[in-house]
Structures are given as C-alpha cells and as structure tokens.
Amino acid sequence: xxxxxxxxxxxxxxxxxGLSLPAQEERLKKYCQNKGFEIIKSCSFDESAYKDQRDxxxxxxxxxxxQKDKVAVCCDKVDRLTRNVFDKRISALYERALSDxxxxxxISDGQILNSQISAAQKFQxxxxxxxxxxxxxxxxxxxxxxxxxxxxxGEWAAKAPFGYKNISLPPDWKKKDVIVDNELAPIIxxxxxxxxxxxxxxxxxxxxxKSDYGVNWSKGYIDKLLNNxxxxxxxxxxxxxxxxxYPPLIxxxxxDQVQSxxxxxxxxxxxxxxxxxxxxxxxxCGDCGLAITAEKHKGHVYYHCTQFNGKHGAxxxxxxxxxxxxxxxxxxxxxxxxxxxxxxxxxxEVHQNKMDFHNKQFDKLTKEQRDLTKMMDSLYxxxxxxxxxxxxxxxxxxxxxxxxxDINSRIGKLQQAENNYYITAxxxxxxxxxxxxxxxxxxxxxxxxxxxLVLLNLRIEGENIxxxxxxxxxxxxxxxxxxxxxx
Numbered sequence: 001x002x003x004x005x006x007x008x009x010x011x012x013x014x015x016x017x018g019l020s021l022p023a024q025e026e027r028l029k030k031y032c033q034n035k036g037f038e039i040i041k042s043c044s045f046d047e048s049a050y051k052d053q054r055d056x057x058x059x060x061x062x063x064x065x066x067q068k069d070k071v072a073v074c075c076d077k078v079d080r081l082t083r084n085v086f087d088k089r090i091s092a093l094y095e096r097a098l099s100d101x102x103x104x105x106x107i108s109d110g111q112i113l114n115s116q117i118s119a120a121q122k123f124q125x126x127x128x129x130x131x132x133x134x135x136x137x138x139x140x141x142x143x144x145x146x147x148x149x150x151x152x153x154g155e156w157a158a159k160a161p162f163g164y165k166n167i168s169l170p171p172d173w174k175k176k177d178v179i180v181d182n183e184l185a186p187i188i189x190x191x192x193x194x195x196x197x198x199x200x201x202x203x204x205x206x207x208x209x210k211s212d213y214g215v216n217w218s219k220g221y222i223d224k225l226l227n228n229x230x231x232x233x234x235x236x237x238x239x240x241x242x243x244x245x246y247p248p249l250i251x252x253x254x255x256d257q258v259q260s261x262x263x264x265x266x267x268x269x270x271x272x273x274x275x276x277x278x279x280x281x282x283x284x285c286g287d288c289g290l291a292i293t294a295e296k297h298k299g300h301v302y303y304h305c306t307q308f309n310g311k312h313g314a315x316x317x318x319x320x321x322x323x324x325x326x327x328x329x330x331x332x333x334x335x336x337x338x339x340x341x342x343x344x345x346x347x348x349e350v351h352q353n354k355m356d357f358h359n360k361q362f363d364k365l366t367k368e369q370r371d372l373t374k375m376m377d378s379l380y381x382x383x384x385x386x387x388x389x390x391x392x393x394x395x396x397x398x399x400x401x402x403x404x405x406d407i408n409s410r411i412g413k414l415q416q417a418e419n420n421y422y423i424t425a426x427x428x429x430x431x432x433x434x435x436x437x438x439x440x441x442x443x444x445x446x447x448x449x450x451x452x453l454v455l456l457n458l459r460i461e462g463e464n465i466x467x468x469x470x471x472x473x474x475x476x477x478x479x480x481x482x483x484x485x486x487x
Contacts, residue, residue: 003037003072011253074105079132102476154245163188233408243404330435
C-alpha cells in the first residue's frame with residue numbers, strides 16, 4: 001500500500017520534548033518500512049492544529065483526496081492532525097477511512113482507522129480527539145492566566161514602544177524586561193511638550209522632529225505616539241487599561257493637555273483654510289472688540305475692522321505694516337549673550353543640586369510601586385485559592401489600582417520636574433535668541449504658531465498693535481524694555 005506521512009509541530013516546547021519534525025519523520029519512515037508501505041509523499045510543517053485556518057494542512061488534504069488508489073495516511077499521534085474535535089477536515093478523513101478509501105495510522109497511539117474497526121476503537125478515537133482538544137484548552141487557559149497575571153503586575157509582554165527597549169536578563173537571558181531608552185526617550189518627551197505648547201501643528205511638529213532628531217516619521221505615526229497612554233504609565237490591552245511598572249516618560253497632565261490641543265485642532269473651522277492670510281483670526285479691534293478681517297485688493301492684503309457695531313474711523317493696515325510691528329516685538333526678545341550664558345550656567349548648577357533630592361524621591365516611589373505589585377500578586381493568589389470572594393477581590397484590586405495610578409502620576413511629575421524645567425528653559429532661551437530671524441524667515445503657518453507661542457490678545461488700537469505676552473516671555477520683554485537684567 002502507498003503511504004503519505006504527516007509530521008507537524010507548533011511550538012518550541014514540542015521541539016524540545018522529542019516531537020521535532022525530524023524525530024517524527026524518522027519514526028514514521030521506520031513504521032512504513034516495517035509495514036512494507038511505499039511512501040509517495042512526506043509532509044512536515046509548523047502550524048497550529050487548533051485554528052480554523054490551516055493553509056498548509058489544507059494543501060495536504062487536497063493531495064490525499066485526489067488519490068485514486070487506497071492510501072495509508074500516517075501520523076505520530078492524533079493531535080498531530082488536529083486539536084479541534086469540530087474540525088470538518090478530520091471528519092472528511094474519518095468518513096473516507098470508514099468507507100475503505102484510506103487508512104489512518106497513528107503509530108504512537110497504536111490506532112489504525114479503517115472500514116473494519118469496532119465500536120470500541122471508534123470510541124477510543126473520539127477519546128483521543130477529546131484529549132487533544134482538552135490539552136489545547138488547558139494550555140490556552142494557562143496562557144490567558146499568565147498574561148492576565150503579567151498585566152496585573154504591570155508587565156508589558158510585547159515590543160516596547162518607541163522611547164523604551166526590550167532587554168534580556170541574566171543569568172540565563174531568557175527572562176525579558178522593558179527599560180527606558182535614554183537616547184530615544186527625550187524625543188518623546190520633547191514631542192509632547194512641543195505639541196502641548198499649541199505652537200506646533202502636526203505638520204510643523206513633523207518638520208521640527210525631523211530637523212532636530214533626524215526621525216522621518218509620518219504625521220500618522222506622530223499622532224499614534226501622542227495617543228499612546230503607555231508614556232504616562234498605562235498599558236491599553238483589548239480596550240482595558242492596566243497601570244505598568246516602568247518609569248513614565250511624561251506626566252498624565254501633559255498627556256491630557258496634548259489630547260486637549262489635538263481636539264482643538266480637529267474642531268477648527270476650515271472655511272478659510274486655503275487662504276494664506278498670515279494674521280486672520282489672531283487680532284481684534286481695540287475699539288469695539290470685533291475680529292479683524294483680511295481682504296485682498298490689487299495684489300495687497302489689508303486688515304481692518306468691519307465696524308459692524310458702528311463706524312469709528314478704523315484704519316486699514318497693509319499686511320507688511322503688521323509684519324513690521326510684530327517683527328519689532330520679536331526683536332526685543334533677544335537678550336545679551338552674556339546674560340544668556342549666565343542664566344544657562346545658573347540653571348545648570350541648580351539642576352545638578354536637585355538631582356540628589358529627585359533620586360531619593362524616585363527610589364522611595366519605586367519601592368512603594370514594587371511593594372504594591374507584590375500585594376496585588378498576593379491578592380490574585382488568594383482569589384485563585386478561594387481565600388477571598390470575587391467581590392472582595394474586585395474591591396481590593398480597584399483600590400490597589402488607584403494607589404498605583406497615584407504613584408505612577410507622582411513618578412511622572414517627579415521626572416518631569418527633574419528634567420523638563422532645565423530642558424524647557426534652554427528651549428525658551430533658544431527661541432528668544434533667534435525669534436526675530438524665525439519670524440521674518442518663516443512661512444505663514446510658522447508665523448502664526450510663533451505668535452501664538454509668545455503673544456496673547458493681539459488687538460489694533462489706532463495705528464499700533466497692542467498685546468499681552470505669554471509667560472515667561474513677558475518678563476524677558478519687560479527686562480529688555482527697561483534694560484535691567486537682575487541676577
């Protein structure tokens with residue numbers, strides 16, 4: 001009789017347990033040799049026998065069904081064919097065996113299925129199918145429980161998000177962990193800060209990050225990063241939120257601020273989006289409070305009050321006039337080089353002096369975090385052993401989650417206080433030193449974002465543009481105007 005041998009594995013554990021493909025093939029070939037079978041096809045593949053979609057097995061099944069002569073289909077065990085009692089493929093093979101078109105040989109199980117089998121042998125085969133499925137179900141339950149316990153411990157089992165990295169731990173290097181990538185984490189922190197400032201659209205943020213860090217991210221990818229809860233301490237798995245145990249890169253407050261800015265951008269009207277008027281919607285009339293509108297006449301853009309509430313002799317301004325007045329404001333932001341150097345040095349010294357305090361606080365909070373994780377593990381084991389009711393477990397677990405959220409939030413704020421005040425101060429000093437050049441040389445959208453970063457409540461009063469400066473630019477402008485730079 002001709003024979004077709006089938007060998008299958010699905011996991012590394014099977015390979016290590018003597019169920020590797022070569023081991024199965026060797027046993028099957030020896031069996032066919034002892035039986036005097038002629039092997040016409042040897043099939044070996046790595047595929048789950050539990051899932052409905054089994055492309056490789058379907059190809060083998062088509063080959064078996066295409067045989068005109070009776071063949072022996074040889075497998076090591078029943079579970080090498082399937083782990084699903086409802087698999088219609090196995091039903092098709094079983095019916096062919098009973099109708100004497102094929103024989104099914106399971107050599108390690110000692111079973112042969114053909115048209116001559118007894119009721120006891122049929123029952124034995126059904127038991128083998130049930131045990132195969134039970135084994136898979138047990139593994140599935142164990143994996144689910146292990147994953148659930150990992151999530152409750154705050155462990156991330158997938159690829160680390162950008163800004164973190166996966167590592168292997170000694171001594172055997174099999175255990176995995178996630179740590180902060182100190183080289184890439186500042187990019188994430190800076191991206192959130194820039195966008196939260198409301199001075200950067202997604203397009204400008206893309207250009208800024210590419211210029212500063214050389215990352216060529218799409219705007220969609222940046223949007224995905226800005227939506228990632230992981231950066232402030234929360235894992236999102238199948239729609240559920242779990243606090244994680246890794247150091248957050250940003251605070252929850254900064255994350256919420258970014259989401260608020262994103263929502264604001266999404267709600268902006270697009271009626272005039274295609275009209276390149278640099279100052280549309282940024283200024284109001286100082287006399288009546290109405291918005292200043294823009295119109296184009298004979299190749300020039302003019303801004304004026306509509307005087308809808310009554311005539312008051314409002315002047316029309318050419319766009320170039322407004323640009324000149326605003327440029328003078330940005331010119332005032334430039335501080336003397338010696339003052340900038342002195343401020344930078346002072347900030348550096350203060351930053352260094354605060355490091356010890358922050359490190360002690362961080363160690364204290366991470367210890368609280370570890371202790372809380374152990375308590376949550378113990379609570380989970382009490383639930384499994386029936387020491388507490390499901391309702392008590394849910395109540396205590398919710399309380400622990402709230403405590404861990406609070407700890408993660410404090411860690412995030414601590415790290416932000418430790419690093420960001422120094423980074424942000426240097427960033428502001430960098431803006432002030434070249435604000436005039438940036439404003440003059442920028443495109444329309446960049447001009448608008450720079451104005452919104454530095455100035456508030458722009459209004460036209462007579463022939464002048466009045467404003468309120470955002471903090472800390474208000475202090476810089478005041479000192480620059482008075483020419484008084486205090487230590």
